[in-house]
Amino acid sequence: MIFTRTIWDTIEPYFLKKEAWGEPDKISGFLLLILHDIRLRSSWPMIIHCGTQGKHCKGSYHYKGLAVDFHFKPPNNSISFRDQAKFLMQYLIDMQFSNFTGLGIYPEWKHPGFHLDCRESKARWLKQNGEYVGINRF
Ligand SMILES: [Zn+2]
Incomplete structure (x- = not known):
């Protein structure tokens, strides 16, 4: 058997190349698989803000195709932002991704x-009142 599916075939219909990835072919397949798994486990639609494009700090993982910004869109706003953050942090622990991921x-x-x-x-941060602070402040 020859494996002919691409990462984009694998993660559709939840994520499509035409979304706001910047240059979708530059986005890490590892990152896309993680996003796909988060989408499947949470069941919450995810809206991509940016991938490789946009203005970020110098040397940002965005420019390397290793970072994505997004928000969840749970039905009827049924899940608080705090609970979304808790879900993500616990997900990264459970999947043993903690030491290989940055979460803002x-x-x-x-x-x-x-x-x-x-x-x-591992990197974790919270941006509050225009400043980067530890996530324990959240
Ligand atoms: Zn970002």
Whole structure:
């Protein structure tokens, strides 16, 4: 048997290339698989804000195709943002992704959401009142 499905075939219909990824072919397949798994387990639709495009800090994982910003859109806003953040943090622990991921929590975005990236270490942060603080403040 020859494996001919691409990552994009694998993660449709939940994620499509035409969404706001910037350059979708540059996005890490590992990151896309994680996003897909989060989508399946949470059952919450996910709206992609950006992948490789947009303005980020110098050397950002975004430019390497290793980071995505998004928000969840649970039906009827039935899940609080705090519970969404808790779900994500617990998910990363349960799946043993903790030490290889960066997770940023952004409650003050127009659509409160998250930054998720693949990296060689663990990073967690919260942006509140325009400042980056530890997630224990959340
Ligand atoms: Zn980001």
